[in-house]
Amino acid sequence: MKHEQSLELGKRLEDLQARFSGTEDLCVRVFRLRAKECALVYLETMTSPxxxxxxAVKPASEASSSSLDDLFGPLHADRTADLARVDKALLEGSCAILEDxxxxxxxxQAVVAQxxxxxxxxxxxxTRGPHDGFIEPISANIRLIRNRIRSPKLKVRYLTLGKLTQTKVAMLYLDEVAAPYIVDACERRLSGIELNSLYSTGEIEExxxxxxxxxxxxxxxxxxxxxxVxxxxxxxxxxxxxGxxxxxxxxxxxxxxxxxxxxxxxxWVIGTFNRVVRMISFVLAISLPAIYIAIVSFHSEVLPMGILYSVKVAITYVPFPPIMEAxxxxxxxxxxxxxxIRLHSSVAQTIGIVGGLVIGTAIVEAHLVSHTMIVIIGLTAISSFVTPLSEFGTSLRILGFSTIIAAAMFGFFGLSIMLMFIFIHLCKLEIMGVPYFSPFDPFRASSGPRDAFFRLPRFGFAEKWNMGHRRRGAQDDRL
Amino acid sequence: MTAYKDSISKFGLFIWMIKCQIGIALLSLPSVIQRSADGDSWISVLIAGCIIQLLLLVYWKLYTRFPHLILSEMTVKLFGRIAGKAVNVLSAILYVTIAGYASTLYIRLIKTWLLPLTPAPVILTLILATVVYLAMQSVRAIERFLVITSMLFIVIILFSLMAFTHEVDLSRIMPVGTAGAANIWTGSEKTFLSMLGFEVILYLFARVTSRKSNLLPTISAANLFVTLFYTYFVLLCLIGFSPKALELVREPVLFLFKGISLQLLDRLDLIFLSIWIFAMTTVFVGYLYMAGSSLSGGPKSYKRTVGIGGAVIFGIGYGLNSVERIELITVWIEKVYLGYIIGLPSFMLLVSLLFKKRLAEGTT
Incomplete structure (x- = not known):
């Protein structure tokens, strides 16, 4: 049942102001149109003057005889009696016209586009490729995507999340290409979210x-x-x-x-080469310090005399065990x-000098850490920064600690066992029914490893559109 | 129809089988057979492969009669509820025992080559924690892991090529056949014991998704791969070591790499062993998986059973490890287990052939 509301303009404006907690950027302009009191309401901070x-102002003031209905036809304005919708529109930068x-x-709509x-x-x-990136307004971002996929198959679904922030969230996928079970799962998870506030995709991620x-x-x-895309x-x-x-x-x-x-x-040769380099970086990032520690503390016989000598000399004067150094x-x-990372670039340079030169050389000269360890850690750090997405590199460095500890306790054996744990975990992970280690999943092996491990030439791997269909086929098999 | 997670692909079956067969035993095999079959050890391996192929035919025949059942379900169907369950419990005990036995070999190997001072229970705990963690996952996840680790076989074969930098002498296996049929046969028996693990297919046949296709080529290919892999390493040791030296060393495959020195690395045997740890550990997964599937009804009880199985293996491994003259016991374990994996499926096949009618009903 609809709430009985007063149709008197003054009362309605009061209500509106009360709903907006008497905020002072809410502008109300009362005017007369054909002997009727009307009011133009908008948030001045959200609208463009x-x-x-x-x-709004010009059509209303120039009109002499027409009614509001004629002035603001369906082409120019939305009409509603729903107060919640009015509030929402005002918050999004529309202006509202009320009539006694x-x-x-x-x-x-009069939203300020800024x-x-x-x-x-x-x-x-x-190095080579488009140089545009997403910005804050969601519509601009969707436009960037639509500019690249000019297909009616691209579907946008809007949701509003966050009880207080009322943040607009968009879910995009290509209809008929995205497997329905994935779309369903995403929708279910998103609609299940109950939050007071939402500022970032990171919160959704969590x-x-x-x-x-x-x-x-x-x-x-x-x-x-x-x-x-x-x-x-x-x-x-x-x-x-x-936002x-x-x-x-x-x-x-x-x-x-x-x-x-x-x-x-x-x-493709360059692409594949880069991929292989990155795969090597993965192995180095999680295991290089561990291998070094296992060698110097358990299996120094692995190193030939020449190298062993220089390594041993380097660590003789260091009073700590290798694991502490690492x-x-x-x-x-x-x-x-x-x-x-967060400093202004001119200050960051100072940090670079302090870190690289002062700590790097001084720590070795003070015999707190050995030369070789510096080399190893430096290589590991570089390897972890190789990942095109930095958050993954951080995960790798965290995992590096686990292998370091395992290797310090049980040498090569501990390292192998820890790597097995990591790989079992990777194999076990499934996200929405899609295995995390996907190309090793024989169901989808058809074009997987060729594009995952390497980047073989385009004539080498199947059309992506077909892949979508095949994927759905695979899902049907499961049911 | 089995759910996606509980099914494997044909290639998965292949990988499961080879991963369960190639493990710890390979490292010491060449010197073990050499004691009886001498320079003809490699023929013994080939013969063992042929025997396994015959056994695989029995397994496959059994599977075609019950294409939707794993071994533990077949026993219930064939022998009735109570007798079937009893057989299942017995087989689970056997699997766990043989895994416990294998774990003692594993511990001994790690202690001699990598960690001489670490106490055995610690090593055992680490191994079993990994194995239980893996065995608890879905068949599909295990398969994924096995596929990844099977790539290490490529690394291992590359490694083995370096063994040719040693002095190799083909005349050590010449003339072919000098050992005599009886000795070669004794060698085959010993090889057969190290190539165990293929029985896992009795639990996996029913989980393969592409049912319509014939699985015999898949398992035969796996057997061929395993046999050739073993033969290759045995041959490598035969031509790489003098007969005298081969008799003396316990893990000739590791010794092959011990002498090799690269510019950057010495002692390739340790690197090889670190990689081999992956192979050795996954073998246990097969046994735990079989034990778990024999005893459990659903996925939940499967996880619990695997956990308990891991604990039991720990107990057996620890117990056997502290026994002084382990050979007295292990000889019997091997014999019983051999009888089991040959006897039970053959007997079941026989029963199902004799009572054809009743089983035709059962399979529908």
Whole structure:
């Protein structure tokens, strides 16, 4: 049953102001039209004065005889009697026109379009390829995607999340390419979210995560529209949050974190080469310090005399066991990174000098850490930064600690066992029914490893559109 | 129809089978057979492969009669509820015992080569924790892991090529056949014992998704791969070591790499062993999986059974490890187990052939 409301204008305006907690940027202008009291209401901070002038004030003042209905026809304005909708529209930057004695409210869009210009995503630069990145307004981001996929199959679903913030969230996917079970799962998870506030895709990520205890990221955040588009074409779902410049891709696989748009913008030989280098970096990042520690503390016979001699000389004067050295250096590295990452670039240079030169050389000369350990940690850090998406690199460094500890306790045996644990975990992970280690899943092996491990030439792998269909076929098999 | 998670692909069956067969025993095999079959050890391996092929035919025949059942369900169907369950419990005990026995070999190997001072229970705990963690996952997840680790076979074969930098002497296996049929046959028996693990297919046949296709080529290919893999390493040791030296060393395959030195690395045997740990550990998964499937009804009880199975293996492994003259016991374990994996499926096949009618009803 509809709530009985007063149709008297003054009363309605009072109500409205009360609902907006008497905020002072709510502008109310009362005017007369054909002997009827009318009011123009808008939030001055959310609307553009020119647009209000052009589309609300001007038609109303120039009209002599026409009614509001004629002035603001369906083409120019939304009509509603629903107060909640009026509030929402006002908050989104519309202006509302109320009329005495009528419950219809006319809503006219006058949102101020203000956003920073489109720039390249700082964290995901490419050498060759498009240099645009997502920005804050959700509509601009969807436009960036639509510009690349001009197909009616691209479907956008809007949701509003966050009880207080009322944040607009968009879910994008290619109809008929994205498997229905994935779309359903995404929708279910998103609609199940109950939050007071939502500011970023990161918060959605945390809620959507199926295995919150896993060290590996299970969703991918990207600021690159071209990257997002390529995932959409593979049948994945992208989630955009208004006011946050990145897209959340679901479901994701391990190998996605090792792919970069660069691979496809270059010739395939180069692309494949880069992929292989990145795979090597994965192995180095999680196991290099562990291998070194296992060798120096358990199996020094693995090294030939020449190398063994220089390593032993380096660690003789160091009073700590290798594991302490390694963990200290890793922590120092993280400190330097954290210190430099948010500083202004001119100050960050100082950090670089202090970190690289002062700590790096001085710590060795003071015999606190050995030369070789510095080399090893440096290599490991570089390897972990190789991943095209930095959050994955952080996961790797965290995992590196576990292998360091295992190797320090049980040498090669401990290292092998720990690596087995990590790989079992990777094999076990499934996101929305899609295995995290996907190309090793024999069901989808058809074109998997060729594009995951390597980047073989395009004539080598099947059309993506077909892949979508095949994927759905695979799902049918399961049921 | 089995759910996606509980099914494997044809390739998965292949990988499961080879991963369960290639493990710890290979490292010491060449010197074990060499004691009886001498320079003709490699023929023994080939013969063992042929015997396994015959046994696989029996298994496959049994499977075609009950295409939707795993071994523990077949026993219930064939022998009735109580007798069937009893057989299942017995087989689970056997699997766990043989795994416990294998774990003592594993511990001894790690202690001699990598960690001489670490106490055995610690090593055992680490191994079994990994194995139980893996065995608790879905068949599909295990398969994925096995596929990844099977890539290490490529690394291992590359490694083995380096053994040719040693002095190899083909005349050590010449002339072919000098050992005599009886000795070669004794060698085959010993090889057969190290190539165990293929019985896991009795529990996996029913989980393969592509039912319509014939699985015999798949398991035969797996057997061929395993046999050739074993033959290759045995041959490598035969031509790489003098007969005298081969008799003396316990793990000749590791010794093959001990002498090799690269510019950057010495003692390739340790690197090889670290990789081999992956192979050795996954073998246990097969046994735990079989024990778990024999005893459990659903996925929940499966996890619990696997956990308990792991604990029992720990107990057996620890117990056997502290026994002084382990050979007295293990000889019997091997004999019983051999009888079991040959006897039970053959007997079941026989029963099902004799009572054709009743089983035709059973399979529908």
């Amino acid at each position: 020119e647009l209000v002038q052009a589309f 004695g009528s419950d219809t409210v006319y809503l006219i 956003a920073r210009s489109i720039e390249e995503a700082k964290g995901e630069q490419v 809620i959507v995560d199926e295995n919150p205890l896993s060290p590996f990221p299970q969703t991918l955040q990207t600021e690159r529209p071209d990257r997002t 390529s995932y959409l074409m593979e049948g994945k779902v992208a989630i955009l949050v208004d 946050y410049p990145s897209a959340l891709i679901l479901p994701i696989t391990f190998f996605s974190f090792y792919q970069s748009p660069d691979d496809y913008n270059n010739r 963990i200290t250096m890793q922590v120092i590295l993280e400190l330097l990174k954290e210190a430099a």
